[in-house]
Amino acid sequence: MAWIEIGSGLFASQPGDVEGPVRVVIGLKAIVEWMRESEGEPSIIVTNVAGGSAVSTIIRRAKAIVSTIGGPNSHIVVVARDYNVPCIVGAGSLDPGALQNGTRMRMRRDGTIEIDRPG
Amino acid sequence: MDAQELSPGALRLLRLVTFAGAVRDAQELVGFQGDFASSIAVLQVGGLVETDPVIAPTDAGIETLESWYAADRRHLREEDKSRFLGRFQPLDREVKRLASLWQEAVSRDDWDKRLQAVEELSALHAKAVALIAEFAPVLPRFVEFSQRLALAHEKVLDGETEFFVAVRCDSYHTIWFQFHEDLLRLLQREREPE
Numbered sequence: 001m002a003w004i005e006i007g008s009g010l011f012a013s014q015p016g017d018v019e020g021p022v023r024v025v026i027g028l029k030a031i032v033e034w035m036r037e038s039e040g041e042p043s044i045i046v047t048n049v050a051g052g053s054a055v056s057t058i059i060r061r062a063k064a065i066v067s068t069i070g071g072p073n074s075h076i077v078v079v080a081r082d083y084n085v086p087c088i089v090g091a092g093s094l095d096p097g098a099l100q101n102g103t104r105m106r107m108r109r110d111g112t113i114e115i116d117r118p119g
Numbered sequence: 120m121d122a123q124e125l126s127p128g129a130l131r132l133l134r135l136v137t138f139a140g141a142v143r144d145a146q147e148l149v150g151f152q153g154d155f156a157s158s159i160a161v162l163q164v165g166g167l168v169e170t171d172p173v174i175a176p177t178d179a180g181i182e183t184l185e186s187w188y189a190a191d192r193r194h195l196r197e198e199d200k201s202r203f204l205g206r207f208q209p210l211d212r213e214v215k216r217l218a219s220l221w222q223e224a225v226s227r228d229d230w231d232k233r234l235q236a237v238e239e240l241s242a243l244h245a246k247a248v249a250l251i252a253e254f255a256p257v258l259p260r261f262v263e264f265s266q267r268l269a270l271a272h273e274k275v276l277d278g279e280t281e282f283f284v285a286v287r288c289d290s291y292h293t294i295w296f297q298f299h300e301d302l303l304r305l306l307q308r309e310r311e312p313e
Contacts, residue, residue, distance in 0.1 A: 031140035032175045051310050052300050053138035056286055060147065073215040075296055081222050082286040 003106055003114040006098075009091030011111045012072050013080035020044045020063045022105040022115065024096045031057055044105045046096050050074040050089060059085050064107055066091050088113065120165035120179070122187035128153035129161045130187065133176065136168055137184050138300050141175035150267070150289050150297055188304050191260070199257050200306050206250050211299060213243050218284045218292045237275060240283065240291065244272045264298040 023043035025034055031054055042063035049055060050070025059065060059079050063086075070076050070089035080087035088107055099105075104116035122130060132155070135148050142148055145155040162168040167180035176184070217236055224232035251258075251265040271291040274282035284292045303310065 028137075028140040032173065035141045035143070035173045035175075051296070053135070053297065054140040056149075057139045057141060057147070073212075073219045075215065078215070078218045078222065078284060078292060079286050082284065 001104065001116045004117050005112055005114050007091050007094030007113045008111045009066065009068075009088040009094070009113070010072060011086070011088050011107070011109060012074075012077040013087035014064075014084055015109050015111075016086065017109055018044065018064045018086045018107045019104065021102050022046055022099055023101050024099050025058060026096060028054060035061075044107065046094065046099060046105075048096065050076045055079050059083050059087075064088075066094065066105075066107065066113060068092055068094055068096065120167060120183060122183050122190070125161065125165075125183075126158070129158040132158040133162055133167055133180055133184055134301070135297075136162075136174055137176045137181060138297065141173045143173055149287065149293050192305055192307070195257060195305075199254070203250075203254050203258065204302070204306060204308065207299075207302065210243060210247055210250065211295070213239075214292065214295045217243065221283050233280075236283070237280075240272065240275065244268060244291075261298070261301075264294060264301075267294045268298075 021041055021043050024046045025031055026048050044064045045058055045062040046066045048068045050067050055076045056079050065080060065085060066088045067076055068091050074089055077087055077089055086107060088111055091113060094113060106114045132151055135151055163170055166177055167183055168174055168176055217239055221236040224236055247268060248265050251261050255262055268291060271282045271294055281288055282290045284290055
């Protein structure tokens with residue numbers, strides 16, 4: 001695999017190396033769409049929220065989560081810690097629009113976020 | 120369907136489902152007290168939620184909820200909105216800090232820090248209850264949050280410490296975030312950047 005760094009943030013819950021397919025979930029409609037799909041391999045969710053009840057909905061079925069906003073005390077971090085789900089927040093340098101669902105993503109212990117660029 | 124036609128239970132359920140975005144079942148809706156089956160049936164018949172394969176608000180449901188908030192909002196003066204939010208936001212930051220402090224104390228098995236977090240929660244709770252009581256004449260609906268927060272606080276003091284932060288129960292943190300979400304929708308405000 002050819003891992004390329006695409007951004008970084010604060011690894012605020014369960015820091016460690018995590019790898020999985022990426023799924024971009026931006027907005028409530030995207031949550032519903034994602035939940036309608038049958039469950040495959042758990043994904044690393046990339047989102048732009050850090051608060052609100054929707055955070056629990058996302059984290060419950062995520063392998064890990066990356067938010068472009070938020071800090072160490074954000075609701076998303078508290079919920080992720082409670083579910084023992086790895087969570088990076090404040091990844092403002094990451095552009096969710098440039099990500100394709102299903103691409104392999106890797107979260108590194110130091111908060112670096114990488115994707116696999118085949119070939 | 121007009122929001123005024125809904126029972127308090129059905130309206131509460133519509134709010135919680137909309138806040139969550141989508142849920143698979145009643146277990147995922149922390150804080151809902153009432154007859155889930157009959158409330159969801161009313162919402163489904165009224166076209167306000169879909170239930171297959173997940174429970175989610177329809178566009179009509181979102182619209183109905185927004186019109187309900189709009190009616191609620193009409194009673195509020197701009198100065199009341201700003202004053203309430205100005206007092207709420209420091210408490211909100213404090214709840215987040217205490218939730219992290221508690222989780223850190225538990226993960227490190229640090230009993231001094233646990234005690235400190237509970238003491239600080241009690242101080243914060245007194246301020247939260249006072250704020251809600253002060254604004255009860257213009258925001259009477261929020262008294263319900265005060266009652267739920269008091270119950271969670273009491274449980275923490277009684278040693279049921281999962282009621283501090285845990286996501287799967289009606290913990291102080293869970294209730295606070297529903298309160299926060301309700302407030303932001305009512306006041307049509309965005310979350311503070313963190």
